[in-house]
Amino acid sequence: MSRSAVLAGLxxxxxxxxxxxxxIARTIDTDDAWIRTRTGIxxxxxxxxxxxxxxxATVAGRRALESAGVDSxxxxxxxxxxxxQPMPATAPEVATRLGMAGVPGYDLSAACAGFVYGLHAAAGSIVAGLSERVLVIGADIWSTRLDPADRATAIIFGDGAGAAVLRAGTADEPGALVGFDLGSDGANRDLAVLPAGGSRQRSRREPLREEDNYLAMRGKEIFTHAVDRMAGSSEALMDSIGWSSEDVDWxxxxxxxxRILHTVAxxxxxxxxxxxxxxxxxxxxxxxxxxxxxxxAAAEGRLAPGQRVLLTAFGGGLSWGSAALSWPDIKVAGIESP
Structure with a gap:
């Protein structure tokens, strides 16, 4: 059986x-019912x-290592x-704080699709024989980059981190990642953008506008692209690995x-x-x-070993990606504050 990347911890x-x-409603013209109806949040x-x-990222990474039963x-x-900060990358600091000084680490930027991109990179390293175990972390703090008066963004975003340990194994094991599909479209990069701080903005040497410090997003267009890209990517992946919709357990x-999740489904x-x-x-x-x-979902016992799980994501860039795996038999702690 061919070498594969296997999910070992979360x-x-x-x-x-x-x-x-x-x-939120105390600073924006909205209310709880409107936010729940429009977003589900x-x-x-x-x-x-x-x-x-x-x-x-450090806390989530440590918990993933504990779930996998490894320390490196x-x-x-x-x-x-x-x-x-823009430089240096944050991953080396996280690795050192986790007791892995000297282990290679790098940041990956693919917006909301970043974790799927990270799984793809990690699986490639494992399948190529370059790594036996890889820690993939997705972490973002957007609360500090939101205009509190912008209903398009301020009601939506939260902060958090999640991590996975992948190990080398075989494709027939529960937990094996069996396929990926990735894509991007830079022609629509302005649908979700944070202008300040990059080389384009700074090279203009113009006074920084206050609004450039905040995430700007064109919600209606993002909705349409998200549905099209996530569904298309998922279907392309399922076709490539021989899955049908009936094969997807989760x-x-x-x-x-x-509404995006339900429409894609x-x-x-x-x-x-x-x-x-x-x-x-x-x-x-x-x-x-x-x-x-x-x-x-794993901590609540909804995911059972051997079940087929389909992941898909869409984010700014535009970027999107999907991954498929069978669920492993792993122990996962719940999400709690430190």
Whole structure:
């Protein structure tokens, strides 16, 4: 049997502070019912002052290592769009804080699709024989990059981190990642963008506009692209590995909007009761959303060994990707604050 990457452990965390819809409504012309109806979100977690993405990533990474029963890996990949700083990368710091100084680590930026991209990179390293174990972390802190008066973004995003340990194994094992599909479209890069801080903005040497410090998103267009790309990517992946919609036991999409999740499932003919929904508790946590949803579902006992799980995500860039695996027999702790 061919060498494959196998899911060996999961870990996640969210900050202690809970921000419910009523708190959001005190600064934006909206209310709890509107937010729930439009997004499915009832609350989200935001970091305390002084907390950085690397802090969340370290906790989630440690929990994933504990779940896998190991204390070290050969490579650390951190998927994030909100690193501790533009340079240096945050992953080496996370690796060192986890007791793995000297282990290679790098940041990966693919917005909300980052965790799936990270799984793809990790699996490639394992299948090529370059690594025996890889830690993949998705972590983002968007609460510090939101315009509190912008209803398109302020009601949606939460902070969090989720992590997975992959190990070398065989394709017939429970937990084996059996296929991927990735894509991008830079022509639509302006649908979700944070202008400030990059080389394009800084090279203009113009006064920085206040709004350039905040995430800007064209929600209606994002919705359409998200449905088309996530459904198309999922279907392309299933075709390539010989799965049909009846073969999917659980569908775990990027947790941006419950209407997007249900619409994608409908297009794919996957029953809505087989869709994992976690965004009601944490909002859109960007690269952390899929590992947070997986950790929550696994800790609650909804995922059983051998079940077929389909992951798909869509984010700015535009970027999208899907992954398929059979569920392993692993122990996963719940998502709690440190």
């Amino acid at each position: 870990g996640a965390m969210v900050p202690e502070r809970v921000v419910d819809n009523d708190e 009832s609350r989200r977690h935001w970091v305390a002052p002084g907390t950085a993405t690397g802090d969340l 890996v050969d490579l650390v990949i951190l998927a994030t769009s909100t690193p501790n 569908f775990v999409g990027h947790q941006a909007n419950v 409908d297009v794919m003919n996957v029953p809505r009761e087989q869709v994992v929904v976690h965004l009601d508790k944490v909002g859109n946590t960007s690269a952390a959303s899929i590992p947070l949803a997986l950790t929550d």
